[in-house]
Amino acid sequence: MLERRVRAVSAWGFRVLFRQEAAEASRFGNAVIVLFLLAQAADGVLTYVGVTTLGSRVEANPLLALLMTHLGEGTALVGAKIIASTLGIALHIVGVHRLLAVLTVIYILGALLPWAGLLLLM
Helix, strand or coil, X not given: CCCCEEEEECCCCCEEEEEHHHHCCCHXXXXXXXXXXXXXXXXXXXXXXXXXXXXXXXXXXXXXXXHHHHXXXXXXXXXXXXXXXXXXXXXXXXXXXXXXXXXXXHHHHHHHHHHHHHHHHC
8 A cells, every 4th residue: 555645844844744644634533622622611611610619629630729729710720721722632633533532531521520510519
């Protein structure tokens, strides 16, 4: 099988070879990154509502709770969501869509559902 390669030049002048198949759009990959970014946004909203009503002590992530006490809830959450979204986009660009899908499912089960359950019980 003949493998086609596409040559690209990066912003720093390095030549990089990409497989053309990897550079083509993937419906699965596009759907996964959209779900991942929606999960990040939903978690940001639910976390903000939770910590502003119940206090930062209910945040399960100790690093995020520490940042919230020093920077404030909104600033810490926006920073964390920007970092997480950027890393998810990087995984999408690299083409690791199955891993991103698994992380999205883990994120929904481990972050969104607990926050939704906690806020519904209030």
